[in-house]
Amino acid sequence: MIRWFCRITVASLLLLLPVVVAAGPLAERQVLENGLTLLVRSSRALPIVTIKVVVQAGSLWEQEERAGLANLTALLLTRGTATRTAAQIDESVDFIGASLSSSADRDLSEVDLTVLRKDLPKGLELLADVLLHPAFEKGEIARKVQELRAALQKRQEDPGEVAEEVFNELVFGRHPYGRPLEGRETTLAAITRDEIAGFYRDHYTPERTFVTVVGDVDRSEITNQIRALLGSWPKGKGTVKRATEPTPLQEKIVVKKVDRSVTQANIVLGHQGIKRDNPDFYALTVMNYILGGGGFSSRLVERIREQKGWAYDVSSHFSPGLERGSFQVVLQTKNETAGPAVQEVVRELRRIREHGVTRQELADAKAFLTGSFPLRLDTNAKLAGLISSVEYHKLGLDYADRYRTLIEGVSEEDILRVARAYLRPEGYVLVVVADQTKAAFSE
Amino acid sequence: MITAIRQHMQHLHRRGAVIAWTVLYVLLAHGLADAQVTARVKESTLENGLKILLLEEHKAPVVTVHIWYRVGARNEQPGTTGLSHLLEHMMFKGTSTVGPGQFSRIIKKNGGRDNAFTSEDYTGYFETFASDRAELALKLEADRMRGLLLNAKEIESEKKVVMEERRLRTDDDPVSALREAMEAIAFEAHPYRQPVIGWMTDIEKLAREDLVRYYNTYYAPNNAVLIVVGDFKSDELLPKIRQHFSSIPRAADPPAVRAVEPEQRGERRVFLKKEAELPFVFMGYHVPNLKHPDNFALEVLAYILSGGKSARIYKSLVYEKQLALFAGGGYERESIDPNLFPLYASVMPGKTAEQVEQALTVEIERVKNEPVSDRELQKVKNQIEAGFLFGQDSVFNLARALAEYEIVANWRTWEAYLPGIHAVTAADLQRVAKTYLTPDNRTVAVLIPQTIKK
Numbered sequence: 001m002i003r004w005f006c007r008i009t010v011a012s013l014l015l016l017l018p019v020v021v022a023a024g025p026l027a028e029r030q031v032l033e034n035g036l037t038l039l040v041r042s043s044r045a046l047p048i049v050t051i052k053v054v055v056q057a058g059s060l061w062e063q064e065e066r067a068g069l070a071n072l073t074a075l076l077l078t079r080g081t082a083t084r085t086a087a088q089i090d091e092s093v094d095f096i097g098a099s100l101s102s103s104a105d106r107d108l109s110e111v112d113l114t115v116l117r118k119d120l121p122k123g124l125e126l127l128a129d130v131l132l133h134p135a136f137e138k139g140e141i142a143r144k145v146q147e148l149r150a151a152l153q154k155r156q157e158d159p160g161e162v163a164e165e166v167f168n169e170l171v172f173g174r175h176p177y178g179r180p181l182e183g184r185e186t187t188l189a190a191i192t193r194d195e196i197a198g199f200y201r202d203h204y205t206p207e208r209t210f211v212t213v214v215g216d217v218d219r220s221e222i223t224n225q226i227r228a229l230l231g232s233w234p235k236g237k238g239t240v241k242r243a244t245e246p247t248p249l250q251e252k253i254v255v256k257k258v259d260r261s262v263t264q265a266n267i268v269l270g271h272q273g274i275k276r277d278n279p280d281f282y283a284l285t286v287m288n289y290i291l292g293g294g295g296f297s298s299r300l301v302e303r304i305r306e307q308k309g310w311a312y313d314v315s316s317h318f319s320p321g322l323e324r325g326s327f328q329v330v331l332q333t334k335n336e337t338a339g340p341a342v343q344e345v346v347r348e349l350r351r352i353r354e355h356g357v358t359r360q361e362l363a364d365a366k367a368f369l370t371g372s373f374p375l376r377l378d379t380n381a382k383l384a385g386l387i388s389s390v391e392y393h394k395l396g397l398d399y400a401d402r403y404r405t406l407i408e409g410v411s412e413e414d415i416l417r418v419a420r421a422y423l424r425p426e427g428y429v430l431v432v433v434a435d436q437t438k439a440a441f442s443e
Numbered sequence: 444m445i446t447a448i449r450q451h452m453q454h455l456h457r458r459g460a461v462i463a464w465t466v467l468y469v470l471l472a473h474g475l476a477d478a479q480v481t482a483r484v485k486e487s488t489l490e491n492g493l494k495i496l497l498l499e500e501h502k503a504p505v506v507t508v509h510i511w512y513r514v515g516a517r518n519e520q521p522g523t524t525g526l527s528h529l530l531e532h533m534m535f536k537g538t539s540t541v542g543p544g545q546f547s548r549i550i551k552k553n554g555g556r557d558n559a560f561t562s563e564d565y566t567g568y569f570e571t572f573a574s575d576r577a578e579l580a581l582k583l584e585a586d587r588m589r590g591l592l593l594n595a596k597e598i599e600s601e602k603k604v605v606m607e608e609r610r611l612r613t614d615d616d617p618v619s620a621l622r623e624a625m626e627a628i629a630f631e632a633h634p635y636r637q638p639v640i641g642w643m644t645d646i647e648k649l650a651r652e653d654l655v656r657y658y659n660t661y662y663a664p665n666n667a668v669l670i671v672v673g674d675f676k677s678d679e680l681l682p683k684i685r686q687h688f689s690s691i692p693r694a695a696d697p698p699a700v701r702a703v704e705p706e707q708r709g710e711r712r713v714f715l716k717k718e719a720e721l722p723f724v725f726m727g728y729h730v731p732n733l734k735h736p737d738n739f740a741l742e743v744l745a746y747i748l749s750g751g752k753s754a755r756i757y758k759s760l761v762y763e764k765q766l767a768l769f770a771g772g773g774y775e776r777e778s779i780d781p782n783l784f785p786l787y788a789s790v791m792p793g794k795t796a797e798q799v800e801q802a803l804t805v806e807i808e809r810v811k812n813e814p815v816s817d818r819e820l821q822k823v824k825n826q827i828e829a830g831f832l833f834g835q836d837s838v839f840n841l842a843r844a845l846a847e848y849e850i851v852a853n854w855r856t857w858e859a860y861l862p863g864i865h866a867v868t869a870a871d872l873q874r875v876a877k878t879y880l881t882p883d884n885r886t887v888a889v890l891i892p893q894t895i896k897k
Contacts, residue, residue: 045502048832087762090752095822097829099751116829143765150721150768150791156895157617157719259896261718263610296535296547306544309603312611332611364552371554374573378503379836 025397027212027387028219034235035207038226039387039397041214043380047117049215050380051124052388053131057109057203059176060242060322066191067176068148068183073136073199074104075144077111080135089126098123102130106177107322108392109203114381117216121225128229131204136196145189148182155180159266160332163433166256167268170429171326175246205236212388214380245323246272251427258433265338265434269345270328271424276320276393282406283414284318284422289365290357290415291348292316292329297364299348300329308344310337318422327422335438342430349425356416370404480835481858484845485677491693492665495684496845496854498672500838504573506673507838508580510588511567511846513668514661516639517700517779522648525641526657528561529598529605529649534568535559536597538590543597546583553579563635564779565850571839574674578683584669585687588662595651602646609640617719617890618789624715625725625888629783633704663694668849672842704729704781711886719892721768722790724799727783728885733776733852739863740871741784741879745774746823747815747872748786748806753822755806756786766794766802777851784879796889810876814869827864 027041062069078100079086093100096119102111111131115123155161165180172178182188211230213222249271274280285293292300292315304314310333319325329349333341357365377383377400390399432439485497515527537543550557555572557580570580613619623638630636640646669688671680707729730741749756749771760767770788786807788799834840848857 043502045500046832046835048836087753087758090758091822094751094753094826095818097825097827114833116832143762146765146791147761147768153720153792154768154789157721159615261896262615264607264615294551296544297551302544305604306600309600310607312604312608333607334610364548368551368554371552371573372556373554374503374505375554375556375571378505378838381836 024401026383026390026400027214027397029391029397030223032206032227032231034231034233035205036226036230036233037210037391038223039210039212039391040217040219040222041212041383041387042217042219043214043383044216046380047216048380049113049115049117049120049123049213049217050384051113051115051127051214052212052384053111053127054210054212054388054392055109055111055204056208057199058105058107059179059181060106061203061240062176062199064174064176064179065187066183066195067179067187068181069191069195069199070109071104071181071183072141072144072148072188072191073196073203074102074109074111075148076136076140076196077102077130077134079140079144080137081129082133082135084129086140089130092122092126096122098126100126100130104181106181110388120217124225124229132230132233134200136193136200138193141191141193141196145191148188149185152180152182152185159260159262159264159433160330162258162260163266163268163431164330166258166433167270167328167429167431168326170254170256170431171249171270171272172246175323176243177246177321177323177325202236202238202240206230206233207235210388210391212384212391214384214387243323248272249427249429251424253426253428253430255430255432257436257439258431259436260433261435262433263334263435264332265335265341265432265439267331267333267338267342267345268328268431269342269428270316270326271428272324273318273327274320274422275322275324278320280418280422281320283410283418285369286362286365286407286410287352287357287415287418288316288318289369290361291352291419294365294368297368299352300331300345303344303348304331304333304341308337308341310334310341310344314341314345335435336440338432338434338439342432346425349423352415353419353423353425356412356419359412362410362412362415366407366410369407373400373403480841481855484854486854487681489664489685489689491689491691492663493688493691494668494849495681496668496670496849497675497677497680498670498841498845499675499677500672500841501674503838504674505571505838506574506577506671506675507569507571507842508577508584509567509569509670509672509842509846510584511565511668511670511850512661513564513666513850514566514657514697515562515564516637516641517563517634518661518697519634519637519641521637522645523653524637524645525605525639526649526653527566528640529602529646530654530657530662531559531561531566531568532601532605533593533598533654534587534591536601537592537594538587539592540586540590541583543592543594546587549579549583555580561639563639565847567843567846569839569842577671577673577675577680578687581684581687585691588664588667588688589691591658591662593651593654593658598649598651598654602649605640605646606643609643609646613638613640614643617715617717617892618723620717621715621723621725621888621890624713625727625785625886626783628711628713628888629727629729629886630704633702633780634700635704635780635782659694660697663697664688664691665693666697668846670842670846670849672838672845700780707884707886710882713886713888714891715888716891716893718895719890720895721792722796722799722892723787723890724790724796724803725785725787725888726800726803726885727785727888728880729781730774730784730879731781732778733856735781737875737878738776739860740867740875741774742776742827743820743823743864743867744810744872744875745772745784746826747810747819748772750823750826755809756788756803759806760788760799760802764802766791766799770799770803777847779851796891800887800889807876807880811873811880815872817869820867820869820872824864824867828861831861
């Protein structure tokens with residue numbers, strides 16, 4: 001040990017210097033005449049281009065009785081247009097070795113294209129076609145609905161997914177954050193073609209759309225190409241509305257047990273968290289890294305995996321969104337240790353609220369969060385994801401530079417304050433999917 | 444071969460992931476470099492046998508350091524399965540100079556990410572961080588190549604963790620459990636029949652002496668390859684590698700794996716009854732690996748069958764007939780010994796495993812009986828070529844591809860990939876389909892769902 005101490009001390013002089021994050025704006029931004037936001041980052045190391053189109057059309061914008069509408073609409077974009085069948089789109093995309101996909105999330109929907117530089121015109125043509133002229137053909141709708149219903153059924157095989165689904169429902173109630181993106185059997189069956197076309201018409205409009213291009217492109221050239229394809233896309237006419245804040249949870253402990261013949265208890269424990277625009281986001285990021293976000297540097301892994309040997313994986317997460325997402329601790333442990341593991345989790349929540357963190361823990365967390373930032377920028381896909389998210393949440397294109405300052409500015413007092421404000425060891429939802437006879441779980 | 448199954452199966456995301464089967468084919472799918480990239484690789488070997496591959500990539504200020512050992516489940520014996528993987532976990536549990544659990548903490552303090560994985564053929568470790576930290580990884584990897592403690596108490600604790608990992612990844616996951624069952628009967632003589640994570644009762648009984656013996660046999664410079672890819676200068680890094688590794692002595696050559704899987708003479712079937720919602724079908728054919736000239740045609744064939752949504756299996760089973768929720772296949776090409784060409788399908792509600800199996804067989808027979816069109820063949824070659832370039836975007840993937848090629852054959856084998864693909868003809872596809880995709884040469888595994896109590 002002593003020898004190592006010598007070496008690490010010498011090493012620290014060399015290696016614990018701060019990692020310097022590449023400075024400068026993440027991308028160049030402009031807004032076209034019809035309100036479409038375009039972000040371009042030229043990166044010419046490889047002849048490839050990644051395009052991410054993000055639209056304000058997540059499940060937040062759908063009605064509860066039509067749950068699944070946002071997801072269904074997004075998935076159907078690539079399933080046929082006015083001039084191409086789904087099979088033709090698939091073949092055209094595959095023929096140029098590209099990938100083109102569409103999906104929805106709670107806060108947004110997106111279309112993603114990855115294409116070789118030489119095939120960019122063809123790729124853009126396909127991308128614009130699925131974005132502007134989806135057919136929503138009845139046969140394709142029926143096919144997709146059937147697939148989604150089967151996927152919902154298959155998910156019941158996965159105890160972790162079951163736990164997550166039950167947890168969200170208990171934490172968010174009837175808010176869109178409380179239900180699966182796919183919706184439910186009954187709501188899916190009720191969705192009509194007119195409703196899909198209507199959702200598309202109202203939400204897929206240029207002023208609600210953010211296009212991020214990363215790769216081997218010239219900025220003015222790609223701008224002209226995008227303008228030629230999407231510049232005449234007319235602005236939306238109607239007004240849209242979305243779900244706002246979820247109803248806060250009551251300050252009590254809610255336990256839900258689900259009985260399954262599984263060898264492990266799948267445990268989710270948590271409550272509502274924060275919105276992405278909450279200024280405490282950065283202090284919470286640091287606090288959560290120390291609690292359970294930092295893998296082998298976190299307290300939960302140290303306690304439950306390293307010391308007890310009770311779990312392969314245990315972690316905590318905040319999922320901040322346009323609205324308050326959840327805070328959750330997730331772990332799997334053999335049925336027999338479910339009870340003690342939950343007790344340890346609650347003990348760690350209490351401990352960080354009462355005593356905060358040590359100076360060393362804080363320094364180590366900051367060193368990782370700031371020092372690992374370059375790893376968030378090292379591929380086109382990661383860059384496109386980060387730029388798009390920075391724009392969507394209005395974080396500013398100097399985010400890479402500001403992030404360091406924001407993290408560095410977090411103090412021990414901040415950690416204590418946010419742990420007390422946002423962790424609720426007296427008011428959480430606990431879901432345990434397990435073989436309940438073996439789990440013998442006491443509440 | 445990139446397959447859609449990656450969306451449906453876990454892939455490695457944290458230390459100790461067991462890699463088996465198509466799961467590995469995440470992004471790496473040989474999809475990486477072209478001849479230009481391999482031409483820039485600098486190879487050297489230290490006196491103690493440590494092979495070094497350096498590849499400078501300056502597009503982002505990051506570097507990834509990989510050290511892979513030529514040992515995996517393939518080297519294990521019945522009764523002590525899971526040994527490679529448990530040892531991988533133990534590599535984080537302390538040396539005489541770095542305390543238990545400190546390895547990852549040190550990497551993280553330096554803004555890095557580290558992890559490790561075990562497959563049938565290899566055990567790999569990596570650290571990725573900002574470019575100026577490469578030496579830290581060298582120092583720590585050199586330290587644990589020889590100085591591992593293997594503390595008895597830590598071993599007992601980590602065995603419990605691995606048993607939880609097995610429960611999570613296999614025992615409570617019907618599709619993984621089915622895959623394990625298929626592999627266990629597809630191979631009779633070769634250790635590819637053994638699960639990488641090990642059988643539960645084997646894990647439970649693994650002893651400190653097993654680990655010590657295994658570590659001493661396989662963790663030596665002459666049984667490892669060190670790969671660094673990213674933003675560094677080779678002429679500055681090589682002396683540092685020498686400084687940290689050259690004092691580690693060469694060990695005796697590890698024993699060769701002698702098992703050879705005999706030719707299969709008749710279809711094998713296995714059924715698994717487990718709580719599940721929907722049936723699932725696997726179909727695995729024995730095929731040669733990348734060392735055989737037919738590998739390129741088999742690779743193209745895998746794309747014809749399941750490379751994207753326009754590929755035949757998706758188009759037929761998922762889209763047109765709606766028999767499967769998802770379906771596809773792959774080709775386990777990068778494998779030290781010959782492995783499988785697996786197809787799979789998740790059966791839709793109201794349909795049967797028999798219908799799905801029949802539909803898969805129809806697609807197999809079609810490639811035997813009708814030549815693939817020029818357009819379809821060109822499409823697949825375009826996909827493979829594009830995949831090559833997309834894969835180069837990540838230094839991690841470049842390092843992983845180099846390491847994997849080096850371990851299963853030789854990293855230079857990678858250079859033959861694109862030319863080999865280009866040369867494949869429609870007639871080659873018919874020939875390899877007829878040669879290998881025969882009923883007598885396959886194992887079929889069917890998941891029979893048992894009602895889930897709710």
